[in-house]
Amino acid sequence: MPLATPPAPPIVRNAVTASGLWRAYGSGEAQVVALRDVSVAFASGAFTAIMGPSGSGKSTLMHCLAGLDTTDRGTVNIGDTVLTGLGDKALTKLRRDKIGFIFQQFNLLPTLTAEENILLPASIAGAKADPAWVNRVIATLDLSDRLSHKPTELSGGQQQRVACARALATRPDVVFADEPTGNLDTRSSAEVLGFLRKSVDDFGQTIVMVTHDPSAAAYADRVVFLADGQIVRDLHGPTADSVIDTMRDFENAVPLAGKAA
Amino acid sequence: MLRATLKGMAARKARLALTSLAVVLGSAFIAAALVLTASIKTTVDDLNGDSYAGSDVLVQPVEPETAGERHVRDGVPADTLAAVEAADGVADVSATVTWMVNAIDDNGKVLGGFAPTMAVNWGDESVDRELREGRAPESDDEVAVSAQFVADAGLGLGDTVTAYSLSTDETVYDIVGVFGYSGDRDSLAGATELAFTTVEAQRLVFDGRDMYTAVALTAAEGTSAEELLRTIEPLIGDESTAMTWDAYMEETNARAAQTTNLIGYFLLGFGLIAVFVSVFLIANTFTIVIAGRLKEIAMMRAIGASRGQVIRSVLAEALLLGAVASVVGAALGIAAGAGLTTVVANSFLDTGGSSLTVPVSAPIAAIGVGIAVTVLSALAPAVRASRIPPVEAMRSAAKADKPITVPTVAGAIVTAVGVTGIALGLTDSFGSDRTDMLAAAVGAGLVFVGVSLLTAWLSKPLVSLLGLLWSWTFAGKLGRRNASRNPRRTAVTAAALMIGVTLVTATGTLLTSVEKSLASQFEDNIRAELFITGPVTSSVPATFDPEVMDDLREVDGVDAAVDVYYDLAQIDGTEQYVNTSSDLPGIVEQFGGELLEGSMGDIGEDGVAVNEWSANDLGVGVGDTVEATFTRGTEAHELTVVAILADNEETDGWYVSPKYAEEFYTPEPNLGLVDVAEGADVDAVTAEVETLLADEPAVSVQNHEEYLSQLTVFFDYAVIAIQLLLGLAMVVAVIGVINTLILSVLERTRELGMLRAIGMTRGQTVRMVTVESVTIALFGAVLGVGTGLVLGWIVQLALVDSGIDEFAVPTALIAGYLAAAVLVGLLAAIAPAVRASKVNILGAIAYE
Structure with missing residues (x-):
């Protein structure tokens, strides 16, 4: 397989689509509706950020898209697969084969070396990761001389880079990143975000990232804004300033959005 | 702070439950061991109390000087019985005749087990035997058997049973009755009993002499046991002795206590090992639990709790947990002890019931050890937790492992020492030798x-x-x-x-x-x-007819057949193993022994051969004389040492002329040695020997x-x-x-x-x-x-x-x-x- 020419899709296909998602927690008076009829699609080979204030439902949306949480109503597709109604086994297999994860807490296994952590999803599947591809990911992330280190011997930025490599190693259909820079200093954040950008540009990777940091969102191709469980804005080609403006804009409009629901 | 501790505990039920489990377990083991020991002791005492129950004074034969439990005994003579029966203040008399016999089961083999087979006289009322089927033995060829016998021997009402003792030949009896014991028990402490008429029991036990193993007296109303004892003491002659039932029980219980105490130490040993192991568990659990709570402890420190308060809070938690868990543990342990007592009583002692005794020491020790162990185990992790700076603990960076240098170095030093x-x-x-052994033992412990x-x-x-x-x-x-x-x-x-x-x-x-x-x-x-030999567990040592040896020598492929007789005799006032054989040199040859001095042929009538160690022990050599009294012998024989054997596990002991065999405890051979000729078919010889032994129920042929x-x-x-x-x-x-x-x-x-x-x-x-x-x-x-x-x-x-x-x-x-x-x-x-x-x-x- 030619490594240098990642498949740049001629037509825009959607890697992940959600339609009419509803998700509520609790019941009666205490019920909290986290998602209200959310429909959204994430283009293949694009970097999309999901933003919103605390409690807006952005994490719930990501969890539902990634098959970690169930929905009350509506459907989610990853590629051709319909997630809705799948059992634990099928969902686990889907997460293993088609989805990559990057967490705020890095979540590396302390017993494994950096290299073993990177190969973890493939190992779990009992498969062998494509070595040429893995090497390329490792080189891009500048981890070559850190491979035999245990997570405790790595800085936070290095740990998160290992986590990024782990997410990409199996060439998933989509990578979900949950506040990937939330625990990092500015420099490490820039490195990690730069890499995510690069993996979209160079490898054609699809990335969906939840963040509350406007400058992180500025690395994305598109920003979807959530408030009170609904998509309130959709911004293409964002900059840090335009993100801040949009947020200020819809935060003022939130009461209206609430009434509109 | 205490409030926070309690709230914290309530919030961590799962972890709490696991920590408590270790404490509960340790306390429970201690309590169970103590309760079981005490209860077994009470149960055994109760069991002992079954014998001669209800009587006030007991007359027994004086223990003969020659020690060892298996002598042919003398009893209380009939005229002594008559004398005490007629004494003032005696309301009731029951006379017991009992000793071990061998009975042959439905497979034609001698009944053997850890509990003995006993002959008793049915007329004896000092034991509560309850007839379940049939009737009492009325003539001398009839027997009533215990339910335990029916179970063990596979024989029952209407069958015949063959029995013999040291003094009688095999005799066939009709089983006319089956009996049990008060409390619906099948046996007393597992023993098998055959009840005969008094005359027949005396034939089996005392070789037909009119004697009794014990005479139990009940005092008339108004007469105390002590008064009765004083009345009869002058009446009983030198060969008998009298004591109150209470004194007898005290003596019996003290003897039993030696065994039950051993069981007790054993159980307590179990308990202590369990506690020792539990200490590991408790300390481990506390360390893990506190490690998981570092953040919470750091938060407490951050909002102003002092180090002392942190330590106290952890210790308060340990104290509370230790108290609750050890109380639960003690209760469970007492319950387990009670359950185990019943199991032990039913399956090993066959008492049909058990007496639960809960010594005060059980809950005290269990709760004390439980609390102490918990608090001490929590101390080290508590101090460690309090030393962590609040900021460090609040950071959720991956923690590096604690170094294990200290235990490793200590372990290496201790192992080396x-x-x-x-x-x-x-x-x-x-x-x-003693210091050497001690050094090695302490070394092994270290x-x-x-x-x-x-x-x-x-x-x-x-x-x-x-x-x-x-x-x-x-x-x-x-x-x-x-x-x-x-x-x-x-x-x-x-x-x-x-x-x-x-x-x-x-x-x-x-x-x-x-x-x-x-x-x-x-x-x-x-x-x-x-080898021709019988089970070691038979009540009367297994023997066979020496004439079989002559037939054996005729078998094709047999080079030699040697009979061996054993006795535990008194030699110069000490207890010694004595052997004899119709072929004395043959024993040494078959056992691979070696003569250092003299020859076995010199033993003649009044010579004796002995192994080196025993000779040195008594300080005798060739030419010296020793005094030997055999188990059934009435007088001492003067024997001259004629040969010394090299020390060897098989040939150790003393060798005397076969003419003394009749004074041995068993006057028939206990062991036969068959030397198969080179090249002969061992299996074929074995089969022939087996045929020759068909009429010998006590023994069988065995290979090495x-x-x-x-x-x-x-x-x-x-x-x-x-x-x-x-x-x-x-x-x-x-x-x-x-x-x-x-x-x-x-x-x-x-x-x-x-x-x-x-x-x-x-x-x-x-x-x-x-x-x-x-x-x-x-x-x-x-x-x-x-x-x-x-x-x-x-x-x-x-x-x-x-x-x-x-x-x-x-x-x-x-x-x-x-x-x-x-x-x-x-x-x-x-x-x-x-x-x-x-x-x-x-x-x-x-x-x-």
Whole structure:
């Protein structure tokens, strides 16, 4: 397989689509509706950020898209697969084969070396990761001389880079990143975000990232804004300033959005 | 602060429950051991109380001077019975005739077991026998049998039974009745009884003399036992003695107490081992629990709690937990003790009922030890927690492992000192045997403690080596890594199993070595291929008709047949084993003995041969005379030492003329040695010998292997007994492993959530935890087997001079222990693995 020419899709296909998602927690008076009829699609080979204030439902949306949480109503597709109604086994297999994860807490296994952590999803599947591809990911992330280190011997930025490599190693259909820079200093954040950008540009990777940091969102191709469980804005080609403006804009409009629901 | 402690405890129920479990277990074992010991003692006392129950004064024959339990006894003469019967103040008299007999079961073999077969006189009313079927024996060829006999012998009402004693030949009796005992029991302490008419019982027990084993007197109203005793004492003559029933009971109970106390020490030993192991569990659990709460403790410190307050808060929690758990433990232990007492009473003592005794010491010791152990175990982690700066604990960076230098260095030093002690002791460096033995024993103990301390250091290489067994799956690989992740924790958890396995392996190794040493000495020395002998457990020693020997010599392929008679005689006032044979030189030849001086042919009528050690013991040599009184002998014989034999397990003892055989306890041969000719078919000879023995119910023909296994049967029982110890250690170990794993799973929730999120299946999660569990358990067992083998080997080396000159490894037992460890690991993994596989992914990975 030619490594240098990642498949740049001629037509825009959607890697992940959600339609009419509803998700509520609790019941009666205490019920909290986290998602209200959310429909959204994430283009293949694009970097999309999901933003919103605390409690807006952005994490719930990501969890539902990634098959970690169930929905009350509506459907989610990853590629051709319909997630809705799948059992634990099928969902686990889907997460293993088609989805990559990057967490705020890095979540590396302390017993494994950096290299073993990177190969973890493939190992779990009992498969062998494509070595040429893995090497390329490792080189891009500048981890070559850190491979035999245990997570405790790595800085936070290095740990998160290992986590990024782990997410990409199996060439998933989509990578979900949950506040990937939330625990990092500015420099490490820039490195990690730069890499995510690069993996979209160079490898054609699809990335969906939840963040509350406007400058992180500025690395994305598109920003979807959530408030009170609904998509309130959709911004293409964002900059840090335009993100801040949009947020200020819809935060003022939130009461209206609430009434509109 | 206390309020916060209590609220905190309420919020961590699962962890709390696990910590308490370790405390509960330790306390329960102590309480159970104490209750069981006390209750068995009471039950045995009650059982003793069954004999001559209701009587006030007991007249018994004076114990003869010659010690040993199996003499042909004299009884209380009939005229003494008549005299006391007529005495003033006597309301009722019952006369007992009883002693051991052999009865032949439905397979034509002598009934044998640990409990004896007894002949009794039916007329005796001092025991509550209750007729269940048929009637009492009325003529001398009739017998009533106990229900236990029916069960053991397979004979019942309407059948005939053959019985004989030391003084009678085999006699056939009609079974006319079956009886039980008060309280619907089948036996008293498991013994089998045959009840005859008094005359027949006297024929069996006293060779037909009109005598009684005991006469029990009941005092008339208004007469006290002491008054009655004073009245009859002048009436009973020199050959009898009288005592009150209370004094008799005191004496009997004191004798029984020697045995029950032994059982008690044994049980308490079990209990202490359990507590010792529990200390590991409790300390481990507290360390893990507090490690998991560092953040919370840091928060407390951040908002102004002092270090002292943190320590006090942890200790308050420990105190409360220790108190509650040890009270629960004590209660459970008392209940378990009660249950075990019933089991022991029913299955071993056959009392039909048991008396529960709860000594005050049981709850006090259980609760005291429980609280003390908990608080002390929590102290170190509490102090450690209080030393952590608040900011550091609040950071959630991956924590590096604590160094294990201190225990490792300490363990290495202790082990080295122990090894030195053993080496010095075994090389006789101290000049005195006692000091050498002591040095070796203390050294062995130190090695045990040292290795326990070294477990953490050993765990890294060993666990990862053992883990290789399961590394063929990825989940297995992760489990192996997890097992070696925290050496301290793994080590402490495995130590619980290690301790038990060490003890049983060491004893097992020693017993196997003893057995093997005996066997090889036996093989080296003994020339005879076949043995004619009976079970060691028969009530009257198994013997056979010496005329059989003549027939044996006629069998084709038999080179020699030698009969052997044994007696425990008095020689110069000491108890000595005496042998004789119609072929005295033949014994030495068949047993591979060696004469140092003189010859067996010189024994003649009044000569005696003796082995070197016994001769030195009595300070006699060739030409000296000794005085010998045999069991049935009425007078001493003067014998001259004519030969000295080299010391040898088989030929040790004294050899006298066969003319004294009639004064032996059993006047017939106890053992026949058959030397099969070179090239003859041993199986064919065996078959012929068997035919010749068809009329000898007490004995059978055995080859070396069968004969040896009979001699070493007690070692086998000892091995079984120590397996019970292992069973206990395993229960504790299972709980220990469960404890550690559940806490580890709780601690690794986030990690498990991540693994599940990126695609690990539930099955893989279960496998991962199971491998960790099995690896830890196997690590403990391997360490225990290793240490146990070394300790067993050391003791064997120390016993070389006593003839234990071969080292043998109990391979089957060790394989069993390792298999059991795997089972422990599998069982312990169930709950934690299920818990791990059900981790809520969202909850686990969500940002706090």
